[in-house]
Amino acid sequence: MISIKNITKTYRDGKLTALDGINIEIAEGELFGLIGPDGAGKTTLFRILATLVQPDSGTADIAGADVVRDYALIRRSIGYMPGRFSLYQDLSILENLEFFAAVFGTTIAENYERIKPIYSHIEPFKNRRAGQLSGGMKQKLALCCALVHRPTLLLLDEPTTGVDPVSRQEFWDMLQLLKQQGLTIVVSTPYMDEARRCDRIALLQKGQILDQDSPEGIINRHALPLYSIQGPHMFALLETVRSWPGTLSCFAFGESHHVRFHDGMTAPHLEAYLKKKGLENIEIKAIAPDIEDIFIELLRTQN
Amino acid sequence: MPQILKTFSLNYCAHKTKIQMSNIIEATQLTRVFGKFTAVDHISFSVKTGEIFGFLGANGAGKSTAMKMLSGLLLPSSGKAQVLGFDVYTQSEEIKKRIGYMSQRFSLYEDLTVEENIHLFGSIYGLSKAILKEKTDALLVQLEFVDQRKTLVSNLPLGWKQKLSFSVAMLHEPQLVFLDEPTGGVDPITRRQFWEMIYAASAKGATLFVTTHYMDEAEYCDRVSIMVDGRIAALDTPKALKTQFEADDMNEVFLKLAATSNLKII
Amino acid sequence: MKVFLAFLKKEFRHVLRDRRSLAVLIGMPIVMLLMYGFALSTEVKNSRIAIVDLSKDEVTRTLIQRLDASRYFTVTEYLDNPEGADLLFRQGKARAVVVFQEGFQKSLLHTNTASVQIIADASDTNTGNTVAFYISSIIRAYQDELLTHQKLPYRIQMEAQLAYNPQLKSAFNFVPGVMVLILILLCSMLTAVAIVREKETGTMELILVSPVRPWMMIVAKAIPFLLVGLINVAMILLISYTVLGLPMRGNLLLLVAECGLFVLLALSLGLLISTRTDSQQTALFISLVGLMLPSLVFSGFMFPLENMPLPLQYISKIVPTRYFFNILKSVMIKGLGFSQVWKDTLVMAGMTVFLLGMAVRSFKMRL
Numbered sequence: 039m040i041s042i043k044n045i046t047k048t049y050r051d052g053k054l055t056a057l058d059g060i061n062i063e064i065a066e067g068e069l070f071g072l073i074g075p076d077g078a079g080k081t082t083l084f085r086i087l088a089t090l091v092q093p094d095s096g097t098a099d100i101a102g103a104d105v106v107r108d109y110a111l112i113r114r115s116i117g118y119m120p121g122r123f124s125l126y127q128d129l130s131i132l133e134n135l136e137f138f139a140a141v142f143g144t145t146i147a148e149n150y151e152r153i154k155p156i157y158s159h160i161e162p163f164k165n166r167r168a169g170q171l172s173g174g175m176k177q178k179l180a181l182c183c184a185l186v187h188r189p190t191l192l193l194l195d196e197p198t199t200g201v202d203p204v205s206r207q208e209f210w211d212m213l214q215l216l217k218q219q220g221l222t223i224v225v226s227t228p229y230m231d232e233a234r235r236c237d238r239i240a241l242l243q244k245g246q247i248l249d250q251d252s253p254e255g256i257i258n259r260h261a262l263p264l265y266s267i268q269g270p271h272m273f274a275l276l277e278t279v280r281s282w283p284g285t286l287s288c289f290a291f292g293e294s295h296h297v298r299f300h301d302g303m304t305a306p307h308l309e310a311y312l313k314k315k316g317l318e319n320i321e322i323k324a325i326a327p328d329i330e331d332i333f334i335e336l337l338r339t340q341n
Numbered sequence: 342m343p344q345i346l347k348t349f350s351l352n353y354c355a356h357k358t359k360i361q362m363s364n365i366i367e368a369t370q371l372t373r374v375f376g377k378f379t380a381v382d383h384i385s386f387s388v389k390t391g392e393i394f395g396f397l398g399a400n401g402a403g404k405s406t407a408m409k410m411l412s413g414l415l416l417p418s419s420g421k422a423q424v425l426g427f428d429v430y431t432q433s434e435e436i437k438k439r440i441g442y443m444s445q446r447f448s449l450y451e452d453l454t455v456e457e458n459i460h461l462f463g464s465i466y467g468l469s470k471a472i473l474k475e476k477t478d479a480l481l482v483q484l485e486f487v488d489q490r491k492t493l494v495s496n497l498p499l500g501w502k503q504k505l506s507f508s509v510a511m512l513h514e515p516q517l518v519f520l521d522e523p524t525g526g527v528d529p530i531t532r533r534q535f536w537e538m539i540y541a542a543s544a545k546g547a548t549l550f551v552t553t554h555y556m557d558e559a560e561y562c563d564r565v566s567i568m569v570d571g572r573i574a575a576l577d578t579p580k581a582l583k584t585q586f587e588a589d590d591m592n593e594v595f596l597k598l599a600a601t602s603n604l605k606i607i
Numbered sequence: 608m609k610v611f612l613a614f615l616k617k618e619f620r621h622v623l624r625d626r627r628s629l630a631v632l633i634g635m636p637i638v639m640l641l642m643y644g645f646a647l648s649t650e651v652k653n654s655r656i657a658i659v660d661l662s663k664d665e666v667t668r669t670l671i672q673r674l675d676a677s678r679y680f681t682v683t684e685y686l687d688n689p690e691g692a693d694l695l696f697r698q699g700k701a702r703a704v705v706v707f708q709e710g711f712q713k714s715l716l717h718t719n720t721a722s723v724q725i726i727a728d729a730s731d732t733n734t735g736n737t738v739a740f741y742i743s744s745i746i747r748a749y750q751d752e753l754l755t756h757q758k759l760p761y762r763i764q765m766e767a768q769l770a771y772n773p774q775l776k777s778a779f780n781f782v783p784g785v786m787v788l789i790l791i792l793l794c795s796m797l798t799a800v801a802i803v804r805e806k807e808t809g810t811m812e813l814i815l816v817s818p819v820r821p822w823m824m825i826v827a828k829a830i831p832f833l834l835v836g837l838i839n840v841a842m843i844l845l846i847s848y849t850v851l852g853l854p855m856r857g858n859l860l861l862l863v864a865e866c867g868l869f870v871l872l873a874l875s876l877g878l879l880i881s882t883r884t885d886s887q888q889t890a891l892f893i894s895l896v897g898l899m900l901p902s903l904v905f906s907g908f909m910f911p912l913e914n915m916p917l918p919l920q921y922i923s924k925i926v927p928t929r930y931f932f933n934i935l936k937s938v939m940i941k942g943l944g945f946s947q948v949w950k951d952t953l954v955m956a957g958m959t960v961f962l963l964g965m966a967v968r969s970f971k972m973r974l
Contacts, residue, residue, distance in 0.1 A: 202399030
């Protein structure tokens, strides 16, 4: 459905490289995730796909239409949700939705069934001004406005950033529903745990793709022996583990730290070292890496 | 991999007396309204000296507003609050002098260089030229920014800006530091480096008050409060909250909290 | 068409909901007009004058009485000699000093001439001129009275008449001028901000991704403001007529139509600015500061165009306010009809079409 070939985009006369030779293939009906932090290039890529920005080089096709030449055609068939709230703050939910329906030559009534799973959450508040909605509601409204004209492709730029966990979960449930209706969805997010809910993902950092596959595929490909380590005085633990020459990397991961050893080193070796340093009651166990671990590893080696 | 684990040497200046109180922040029924909208709804809590206190919640829950009231930037509509022993209504200037503040939205001047920013904020907080020069050099080494001394802040990547911004907030060695969403949008490594800087500051005796919408960062805090629609829905150590709600992580705590409580998130 | 109507509906909603801006839009012209009309009048009323009467005879007394009785002057001081005039002027105690020579009546009766010296404080040239003029008019009127009783051959009687505005009422000059200024600044500012605001808040991103065509957006944004502009025009005319005493000599319909055209021109200018700037601040700056001075200087409102050096006169030919000011004066004050103003109207219409066309062309289809 989407074919992105060698897209490059720079700003400030080449001083800032937003995208550096990006290649991505997205199949029809896929739920594709672009995972990466701020400045990775996610928004730039979305804007290119939405035909709002032209790449410096490379091509991108959506269902065979070129983003530069055939932009008018593409614009009719995509639903776009930009990175920040882009609806009219002084219009109500209903007025916003009516407007975006009318602008695409349709009405809310015509597509009510399509948007109902999402719209039903906010319909009771349809006369409230968009500026007075909570983050979760704004996001649902923006999604409805993107869907109301029956697009075949949804481009959602960081729809869940900063939103409360409940709404985030609801949002991803809704995306699953939409996928079942046959929509192709491209989502970007900085939350690594959301990566798991996608069919396939691309890890993006500083304009480059670190890897691209299904979440399981990526995890399997970069199978790293990984250990979690826990104990009292976590900060002191972190410093001490890092001071051990056998540690390849050690990062805080909330409740525990995730540690990787140099070849040949094992957990008992570390335990002994820690005991010598006066750190007792340490729990070390082997764990399976998750997307965030892999992302960090790839970041480490990218530099 | 750059390790930002050099210790910060926080030498308390002679004329500053160390606060001996146990609660460095005390808030009672603190409220703030904007017209018809209640941003902060009668919250009561206290922060112990030396804690890393996490203020969690979604965007719009009221975290930033609460923080602004405690740092003397915004007057409350009602309720009481004492910060470092000073009243937020009548002694906000005293508070501002003694705290460090870092906001995600604005922190440094984009069209000034790294060095110029450090100088500017240092002078604002009354650091003498000699001390400032010494600190600037030390800071640049710690952050491994020595080559970026004369770089315009606008040309720095976001993660670097955040780290610099935090360091600038710490320049005058405040005992209480407010950090408003300091890790928004940065890559996972920078995010962790940032928390390591927070740990280091705490190890030296500073109290840190951090707001964030990343639930997993709650784990790094001594105690957390979760704000929903302007009210505090839960307040305890992460461990206690996970036990209370039988959850594996803070994200789950929030989900279960939302499900069980009367708080409807609209 | 439906798309356009949807856009129009939205624009009306925006305008009506922005209460604060509406208040300024409606309130500002009223304030400006009243300010200019009353407080900043260049009329001469109850100006203080001093007299040096070296003659102190019947004629001089009559003349002094006439001066004092007129609503333009009040005699506040009697000086012994003209040298005192300087001090009075410095102290601001008088606008003019009238000096009657010694033996005034005698001289008039016996030699048929007598001289009066009028020393006016011309540090403000406008009032200086006006004061001197009024004083001499009063004296001349008296002279005519005297002369009707005499028969003199080949006497050339000169009558200066100020056509259309014999009392030099300042409102006649100011109202058209203020109207021009208000309309061009206000209307261009409104639309200058309109499109840029969508860029700044981010709503433009979604609009661009839709089938909306540039002309739809541009026209839809102009229409609500056209109505606001016309309401402003109506208010200005109403206030001028009722409160400031401005006559409405010409065809009212023609006047309103010309005003409507000018409003449209100003809106188009604003829209063009809007399509080419990226921040509301810049747009406001360009429309306010960039337009204010040329509109003022080259309209003929403050300074007569004929007195300007030739190159500047050519510049004034591309400044829209010049044509509108002319039209306003012609229709409002002189009561002329369309046949006299069609040329200027055509120029304004042409400018509007050009600006609108440029705005549509400059509209970027991408970010």
